[in-house]
Amino acid sequence: MQAFKQINGLVAPLDRANVDTDAIIPKQFLKSIKRAGFGPNAFDEWRYLDHGEPGMDNSKRKINPDFVLNQPRYQGASVLLTRENFGCGSSREHAPWALEDYGFKVVIAPSYADIFYNNCFKNGMLPIILSPSIVDTLFTQVDASAGYQLDVNLETQTVTTPGGEVYAFEVDAFRKHCLMNGLDDIGLTMQQQDKIKLFEQKHQLAQPWLFN
Amino acid sequence: MAKTLYEKLFDAHVVHEENGTALIYIDRHLVHEVTSPQAFEGLKLANRKLWRAASILAVPDHNVPTTDRSAGVAGISDPISRLQVQTLDENCATYGVTEFKMNDARQGIVHVIGPEQGATLPGMTVVCGDSHTSTHGAFGALAHGIGTSEVEHVMATQCLVQKRSKTLQVLVEGELGLGVTAKDVALAIIGKIGTAGGNGFAIEFAGSAIRGLSMEGRMTLCNMAIEAGARAGMIAVDEITIDYVKGRPFSPKAELWSAAVAYWRTLHSDPDAKFDTIVSLNAADIQPQVTWGTSPEMVVGIDGRVPSLDMAKNEVQRADWERAYAYMGLEANTAINAINIDKVFIGSCTNSRIEDLRAAAAVAKGKHIAPNIKLALVVPGSGLVKAQAESEGLDKIFIAAGFEWREPGCSMCLAMNADRLEAGERCASTSNRNFEGRQGQGGRTHLVSPQMAAAAALAGHFVDVRTFN
Ligand code: SF4
Numbered sequence: 222m223q224a225f226k227q228i229n230g231l232v233a234p235l236d237r238a239n240v241d242t243d244a245i246i247p248k249q250f251l252k253s254i255k256r257a258g259f260g261p262n263a264f265d266e267w268r269y270l271d272h273g274e275p276g277m278d279n280s281k282r283k284i285n286p287d288f289v290l291n292q293p294r295y296q297g298a299s300v301l302l303t304r305e306n307f308g309c310g311s312s313r314e315h316a317p318w319a320l321e322d323y324g325f326k327v328v329i330a331p332s333y334a335d336i337f338y339n340n341c342f343k344n345g346m347l348p349i350i351l352s353p354s355i356v357d358t359l360f361t362q363v364d365a366s367a368g369y370q371l372d373v374n375l376e377t378q379t380v381t382t383p384g385g386e387v388y389a390f391e392v393d394a395f396r397k398h399c400l401m402n403g404l405d406d407i408g409l410t411m412q413q414q415d416k417i418k419l420f421e422q423k424h425q426l427a428q429p430w431l432f433n
Numbered sequence: 434m435a436k437t438l439y440e441k442l443f444d445a446h447v448v449h450e451e452n453g454t455a456l457i458y459i460d461r462h463l464v465h466e467v468t469s470p471q472a473f474e475g476l477k478l479a480n481r482k483l484w485r486a487a488s489i490l491a492v493p494d495h496n497v498p499t500t501d502r503s504a505g506v507a508g509i510s511d512p513i514s515r516l517q518v519q520t521l522d523e524n525c526a527t528y529g530v531t532e533f534k535m536n537d538a539r540q541g542i543v544h545v546i547g548p549e550q551g552a553t554l555p556g557m558t559v560v561c562g563d564s565h566t567s568t569h570g571a572f573g574a575l576a577h578g579i580g581t582s583e584v585e586h587v588m589a590t591q592c593l594v595q596k597r598s599k600t601l602q603v604l605v606e607g608e609l610g611l612g613v614t615a616k617d618v619a620l621a622i623i624g625k626i627g628t629a630g631g632n633g634f635a636i637e638f639a640g641s642a643i644r645g646l647s648m649e650g651r652m653t654l655c656n657m658a659i660e661a662g663a664r665a666g667m668i669a670v671d672e673i674t675i676d677y678v679k680g681r682p683f684s685p686k687a688e689l690w691s692a693a694v695a696y697w698r699t700l701h702s703d704p705d706a707k708f709d710t711i712v713s714l715n716a717a718d719i720q721p722q723v724t725w726g727t728s729p730e731m732v733v734g735i736d737g738r739v740p741s742l743d744m745a746k747n748e749v750q751r752a753d754w755e756r757a758y759a760y761m762g763l764e765a766n767t768a769i770n771a772i773n774i775d776k777v778f779i780g781s782c783t784n785s786r787i788e789d790l791r792a793a794a795a796v797a798k799g800k801h802i803a804p805n806i807k808l809a810l811v812v813p814g815s816g817l818v819k820a821q822a823e824s825e826g827l828d829k830i831f832i833a834a835g836f837e838w839r840e841p842g843c844s845m846c847l848a849m850n851a852d853r854l855e856a857g858e859r860c861a862s863t864s865n866r867n868f869e870g871r872q873g874q875g876g877r878t879h880l881v882s883p884q885m886a887a888a889a890a891l892a893g894h895f896v897d898v899r900t901f902n
Binding site: 236237238239241243244247248249251252253254255256266272275276304305306309310311312313314317332333334335336339340343344393394395406407410411413414416417420421424427428429430431432433 | 446448449452453454456458460467468470471474479481484485487495496511513514516517520554556557562563564566577578579580581582583585586589590591592594596628629632633662663664683684685689690692693696728749750752753756847848849866868869870871874
């Protein structure tokens with residue numbers, strides 16, 4: 222996994238609550254057996270005017286000029302600003318894969334669905350929680366100035382606006398450690414093999430029916 | 434110290450815990466074709482093995498056709514779907530994983546077959562790369578959906594890195610009215626607490642109305658815990674649980690059975706256990722529910738109306754509702770029972786078990802679907818549910834009433850196979866998500882119980898099943 226420490230990134234606003242994983246990456250793209258290449262189909266149903274299917278040449282499709290991410294001023298954005306309960310719905314990791322492949326490194330919202338939140342960290346993306354009023358302020362500022370960028374620093378756990386306001390955010394210490402160092406979870410857990418084996422033996426003695 | 438059920442289950446599986454992050458041991462890993470290929474590929478690339486292949490049960494369900502399957506996997510017309518099912522078959526063969534293949538009589542939706550086989554047992558930790566894994570909590574198990582990276586992690590280590598959730602008790606006391614089902618209870622709860630209401634929580638459903646539910650009803654309820662934002666929903670073990678589990682293929686036998694039952698009987702919250710939050714509902718107040726919008730929280734009782742903007746609690750919700758009206762093609766204040774529908778879907782891991790089919794068939798018996806209904810599908814949750822229904826003659830009742838009787842799978846719940854809504858079509862669906870595009874791009878989904886779906890099919894619009902005949 223790629224490490225994440227700090228970025229200064231262009232912000233794209235997606236002013237909707239409860240954006241679900243079906244919207245982030247529609248199901249027809251889940252048929253892929255690969256992990257990469259979902260970016261061109263992120264938000265497919267909102268982003269294009271026609272119906273998308275896997276294998277289409279997305280560069281030839283009609284884009285929806287009304288969809289905010291299609292506006293020229295937000296091209297190249299790496300920070301997604303959105304509303305509460307982002308990523309609700311299915312556990313599909315294709316959702317963070319698609320956002321990451323699109324170019325987002327950071328999502329800022331007042332709250333997230335649990336599974337999506339967790340999945341972001343596994344893919345080198347940082348989901349940041351800021352209060353609804355701060356998120357409101359950021360929406361107003363993004364709207365008001367083209368090329369609006371935020372400085373996001375995981376080490377200091379701060380988001381800094383172009384105007385110099387600094388907003389602190391919380392992040393679990395273990396997740397921060399893994400993300401900052403790009404650590405592979407499985408490798409870390411494998412270091413605890415002996416503990417797992419010991420637990421397994423004890424567990425099997427207590428509940429032998431689980432090991433039939 | 435007094436513990437909640439969640440705490441008991443969590444504590445019983447902690448391998449190691451440090452600074453609030455725990456490594457917990459996983460007893461059962463259910464696998465389907467959509468969220469597993471990348472995990473198997475990851476294992477292969479890193480040259481890792483499965484920690485305990487016997488803990489895994491795999492089944493293809495999302496992509497399988499619900500029509501003729503006589504040509505087997507080769508007969509799946511969409512090549513990308515076919516490849517995904519083939520990949521699961523290959524991975525299971527390579528890694529020695531038990532799989533119920535597409536044409537196995539036991540094949541079905543992963544959350545239907547786990548309990549049906551006794552592969553889901555009380556006291557287990559159960560995971561699956563699928564958010565509706567919460568279903569299995571109905572057995573007094575700790576069950577939740579995980580992402581594909583975590584699928585790979587569990588495959589390689591038999592463990593999951595977890596933080597403890599907060600605990601939420603949802604108490605439903607009293608008796609449900611006639612024609613009011615577990616699905617209505619689930620939707621009423623989501624209507625009350627919202628789709629984010631359970632974020633960060635593990636929910637325990639309790640109270641006399643919950644104890645009165647059958648295991649199938651309990652599964653329907655726990656299935657929808659994720660729609661309330663909670664990764665896990667659960668219900669204490671009682672005689673109903675134990676009776677259900679007894680004699681199933683993967684259930685413990687002989688002397689192990691009595692030892693297991695003795696342990697399972699401890700799987701309930703202690704009387705003085707403390708929950709972080711408690712929410713109460715009165716069972717008698719719950720009506721048959723119908724969603725009107727694009728989120729399960731946009732729901733009202735059958736005699737209700739599409740709410741108007743002045744009822745929204747804030748700006749964000751108002752904007753959400755406006756978008757939902759437009760997407761659903763509905764106006765504020767429209768009476769729910771005046772909404773006509775085009776299609777009906779009875780199925781999904783929420784409502785495709787035998788009791789669901791019996792309840793729908795009882796409504797449909799001797800009647801016919803309305804002329805405006807283009808398609809009414811009944812998709813059993815598994816091959817065994819299908820066989821049971823056929824032995825009771827339910828298939829004949831449905832077919833005589835104009836429904837189509839299909840092969841088991843996810844089907845139009847998420848329309849990854851050929852079963853889907855066309856743009857603008859309106860559907861009464863027993864599934865769990867009414868998100869934009871969920872059942873087909875531009876499709877409009879209304880979530881209801883099986884009885885309500887059957888009644889809507891006959892009437893051509895939503896009707897109160899309690900007074901419909
Ligand atoms: S029936 Fe629907 S919700 Fe259930 S596992 Fe299949 S796609 Fe998911």
